[in-house]
Amino acid sequence: MSQYLIGLATTGVVMSIVALGLNVRWGWAGEFDIALFAFVAIGAYIYSVFTLPPNTLPPPSGYILGLRAPFLVGVVAAVAAAGLVSAALGAVALRKLRDDYFGITTLAFALILALVIGQYTPLFDGYEGLFGMPQPFEFVQPFGPDGGFYLGICIIALAVTYLILQRLYKSPFGRAVRSVREDDTASAAFGRNVYLLKLKAYILGGCVAGLGGALLAAYITAFNPYGWTPQETFLIYAALFIGGTGNAVGAVIGTFFVEVGVQEVTRYVPQIGNNASSSDAIRLVLIGLLITAVLWWRPQGILPEPRARDRTVPFDRARRFAALASAGRLAPRQPASLAPEPQQARAVPQAQPAPGPVRDPAPRSAPAPAAESGPRARLGVPTPERAAPQPAALAVTGLTKAFGGVKAVSNASLSVQAGSLTGLIGPNGAGKSTMINLISGFEAPDSGAIVFAGQSIAGESAHAISRLGLMRSFQTPREWPDLTVMENMLMATPVDGREAIWRGLFKARALRTAELTDRVRARELLDEVGLLHLKDEPAGHLSGGQKRLLEFARLAAASPRLVLLDEPQAGVNPVLRERLAELIRNMVSRGVTVLMVEHNLPFLESLCDHVIVMALGSCIATGSMSELRANKDVVDAYLGQVDVADV
Amino acid sequence: MSNFMLGVGFGLVTAAILALATVPLSLQMSVARIPNFAHGEILTAGAYAAYVVNEHVENIYLEALAAALAGGVVAFLMNVLLLQPFARRKPKLLILFVLTIAASLMIQNIILLFFTGNSLAYRLPASPPHKIGPFLLTGLNLFTIAAAVVIMLAVHVLLKYTKFGKAQRAVADSRELARVTGINSERVIRVTWLLDGLIAGFAGFLLGISSGTLTPTLGQGYLLVIFAAAILGGIGKPYGAMAGALIIGLAMEISALYIPASYKEVVAFALLIFTLLLRPNGVFASPRAAGAAGATA
Numbered sequence: 011m012s013q014y015l016i017g018l019a020t021t022g023v024v025m026s027i028v029a030l031g032l033n034v035r036w037g038w039a040g041e042f043d044i045a046l047f048a049f050v051a052i053g054a055y056i057y058s059v060f061t062l063p064p065n066t067l068p069p070p071s072g073y074i075l076g077l078r079a080p081f082l083v084g085v086v087a088a089v090a091a092a093g094l095v096s097a098a099l100g101a102v103a104l105r106k107l108r109d110d111y112f113g114i115t116t117l118a119f120a121l122i123l124a125l126v127i128g129q130y131t132p133l134f135d136g137y138e139g140l141f142g143m144p145q146p147f148e149f150v151q152p153f154g155p156d157g158g159f160y161l162g163i164c165i166i167a168l169a170v171t172y173l174i175l176q177r178l179y180k181s182p183f184g185r186a187v188r189s190v191r192e193d194d195t196a197s198a199a200f201g202r203n204v205y206l207l208k209l210k211a212y213i214l215g216g217c218v219a220g221l222g223g224a225l226l227a228a229y230i231t232a233f234n235p236y237g238w239t240p241q242e243t244f245l246i247y248a249a250l251f252i253g254g255t256g257n258a259v260g261a262v263i264g265t266f267f268v269e270v271g272v273q274e275v276t277r278y279v280p281q282i283g284n285n286a287s288s289s290d291a292i293r294l295v296l297i298g299l300l301i302t303a304v305l306w307w308r309p310q311g312i313l314p315e316p317r318a319r320d321r322t323v324p325f326d327r328a329r330r331f332a333a334l335a336s337a338g339r340l341a342p343r344q345p346a347s348l349a350p351e352p353q354q355a356r357a358v359p360q361a362q363p364a365p366g367p368v369r370d371p372a373p374r375s376a377p378a379p380a381a382e383s384g385p386r387a388r389l390g391v392p393t394p395e396r397a398a399p400q401p402a403a404l405a406v407t408g409l410t411k412a413f414g415g416v417k418a419v420s421n422a423s424l425s426v427q428a429g430s431l432t433g434l435i436g437p438n439g440a441g442k443s444t445m446i447n448l449i450s451g452f453e454a455p456d457s458g459a460i461v462f463a464g465q466s467i468a469g470e471s472a473h474a475i476s477r478l479g480l481m482r483s484f485q486t487p488r489e490w491p492d493l494t495v496m497e498n499m500l501m502a503t504p505v506d507g508r509e510a511i512w513r514g515l516f517k518a519r520a521l522r523t524a525e526l527t528d529r530v531r532a533r534e535l536l537d538e539v540g541l542l543h544l545k546d547e548p549a550g551h552l553s554g555g556q557k558r559l560l561e562f563a564r565l566a567a568a569s570p571r572l573v574l575l576d577e578p579q580a581g582v583n584p585v586l587r588e589r590l591a592e593l594i595r596n597m598v599s600r601g602v603t604v605l606m607v608e609h610n611l612p613f614l615e616s617l618c619d620h621v622i623v624m625a626l627g628s629c630i631a632t633g634s635m636s637e638l639r640a641n642k643d644v645v646d647a648y649l650g651q652v653d654v655a656d657v
Numbered sequence: 658m659s660n661f662m663l664g665v666g667f668g669l670v671t672a673a674i675l676a677l678a679t680v681p682l683s684l685q686m687s688v689a690r691i692p693n694f695a696h697g698e699i700l701t702a703g704a705y706a707a708y709v710v711n712e713h714v715e716n717i718y719l720e721a722l723a724a725a726l727a728g729g730v731v732a733f734l735m736n737v738l739l740l741q742p743f744a745r746r747k748p749k750l751l752i753l754f755v756l757t758i759a760a761s762l763m764i765q766n767i768i769l770l771f772f773t774g775n776s777l778a779y780r781l782p783a784s785p786p787h788k789i790g791p792f793l794l795t796g797l798n799l800f801t802i803a804a805a806v807v808i809m810l811a812v813h814v815l816l817k818y819t820k821f822g823k824a825q826r827a828v829a830d831s832r833e834l835a836r837v838t839g840i841n842s843e844r845v846i847r848v849t850w851l852l853d854g855l856i857a858g859f860a861g862f863l864l865g866i867s868s869g870t871l872t873p874t875l876g877q878g879y880l881l882v883i884f885a886a887a888i889l890g891g892i893g894k895p896y897g898a899m900a901g902a903l904i905i906g907l908a909m910e911i912s913a914l915y916i917p918a919s920y921k922e923v924v925a926f927a928l929l930i931f932t933l934l935l936r937p938n939g940v941f942a943s944p945r946a947a948g949a950a951g952a953t954a
Contacts, residue, residue, distance in 0.1 A: 040751075042751050042754065102934065103934075105934070106937075107933060107934070107937065108937065109750060109751050110692040110750055110751065110754050111888075111933050111937060113692075113751075113754065114692070114881070114884055114888075114929070114933070115929075115930055115933050115934075117881060118881055118885075118926040118927075118929050118930050119926075119930070121881060121922070121926055122923050122926050122927065125919070125920065125922060125923050126923065129917065129919050129920065241762070244758055244762065247755065247758070251755070282770065283773075284773070285769075285770065285773040285774075286773070286774070287769050287770075287773060287774045288770055290766070290769070291766040291767070291769040291770040292766075292770065294762050294763075294765075294766040294769075295762070295763050295766045295767060295770070297759075297762060298759040298760065298761075298762035298763035298766070299759075299763065301755065301756075301758075301759040301762075302739065302756060302759050305743070305752060305755065305756065305759075306742075306743070309752075
């Protein structure tokens, strides 16, 4: 291979690593980060000052450290530094900014960093920058400084990064991060700490970018602030859009296309007049056109994001194995830890946990499904508690919430009995939706108390409340559109620890095994609502009614203790209405407390024996519908607005 | 003290340019709702158009006219050819943001292609500084401030008293409701972009005068300062944008008296970050309302 080609390949490989970092931030988590190249720069600078000899430059030039550390130490330090700075920036900027403002904030951060590093020379020698960084393993390089040896190191780094990220992408962590990209409100409603997930993805992406920076600095052996303008970040975005956002292979293809292909092609464009920048200019115009064209004709890019297929054992085979297992035929060797536990009352009577992978029924990989806790505890993978939900009561006292001058909820009190199905009605603007938002933690109350299952939850975060077993639905179903129906179901159950990054990395197989139970159960719930045949479709492709059914299936999978239903009938046809009524009744008969906001009073009356009426932010009456009809306040505030004969 | 007042004087000039660059961005972001990354390039286009005129005739009014027209054409075409077709597909906000980044790359590099990356400069009449009250200002400085005041008043009249201004506010409030009341919101948005470009192009000319040299990254280098002023004043509030421009302009120039002048952009960027984190709807919005806007589940 000629040196020229080796050089091109090295650039492409190093930039591919950088692109994989952006793919975590933008492709997985949907974070519009414009500071990416600042983290490449941090990696490059830290690698440089770790590996360079001590500073001997005359002031005002100079640089810190100068440790003459070996290559690997420099790389590790670079990755750590980029991760630390990502954590600091992410911790501040990811809190509650709108997507575009987040982008602007990161850009401002990158520009401040560039200005400070450029101006403050004792740090990294200002605009002069650092140079003369040692190439790794110079003493063994057989082909000179531009030889293929360093390319080999970079390819190994790319391969390792790729494998690690693919493993994480497929892990429950990756799924949770993608859910945040799709709809973070829904993720919070199902118990995910959105902020923490975004932050983890941001740090992970920063570490990868830092690795790319270290390799870049070691390759070009010089680095200064002109090498990391925002434009560099945009080129990586272009690579992702063209290659396929969210697809790691696409990111690499896109990077080679943009950073190597377009670059090389436009090098041969003859210089126009005396304009030394003409080929650069043409290249960037071309890239702008390419971004536009891709977004218009093929927004998913060359290689679309891979869709997770539900590839566990087929449905009836899974059941058969479950039956065999409970009959002891597949019982593995460890009898003590694998003793079958008594079957618990389940929503779906046949819900038997699944066996391990069918191809390999060896004891190690086929934990007896009937005994979940044993082998999984051994494998270090948490399993959800499978106890039937205990219904829980809810009591709200003196709750107040104002938006500006409008008191949406004002000194409202209500109570919901454990195991009951209670309705919440009121005219538009009565504060019902705000009440639901306050109870579920999506809004913080100004004052008042909310007690759920004996715990005070007023002002707690939405995900914490959800994890206590108090869950909610939304007026319009909030599915995660680009996650498959099955992934939507699997996301319904947050299991502590399963979404830990280290488990995703080191316990991938055990996690898959642990999830089999959830998959079988999810299939049964999907079968129940008639969506099983769509399990591998993106949930966004479902019809409105199907999304509503999926929402109920998700709620069933989550095993909540209390559910707040926000107008489950909104936009639903009469046939489906009956089906939903049945699903709500099933939910209650399983021992779930339900508080339901609904405008369809006949529907409500057919289901609820107890109804709470809100008006002007307060709860004005409770009782059965017939009692409420006799209550003059209620009739004045609400029922008077509709034709009484209908009610 | 007199040094301080000199800083205030420079701050007023910076604020005047900044206001002219910020008000159209703020208007556009409230009506068309696109965080426009190519806004800096509209300024650059205006500055270079004025340069072309300046090569032939030295007439500051013709130059200003050329700058405004160039800015208007660039902004109008960017909307009609690029953003509006995409907007009809109702994409995510960030996709539109990305498109403006692509537009920024294209416009900036087309300018680079035609004018090279070399620094260019206007031929300007000698403009010695005059002592006006405590300030030391050149004739061009005074022209800048006067132009800003006149255009801001014109924008005020346009928004407050014309049918178009009302339509614009209606579209900013709710595109659906505006449509129901018979307002052609696409047309309103097209005109808004044109207006945005006219003012921003002119601002680019003033920026070119004040910075002395033109490069293809002239406007982009100023973009975040403009965003800082727009967000500080609250997006969609033209008077807020003027106030934001004043605050940022003064903060930058006065800080330059105490810390190295090369850090004055850092001051603007830091103000931007703090505003976004603490008062994302601008310093003139109540924090309560800001929370409500962000929390509709």
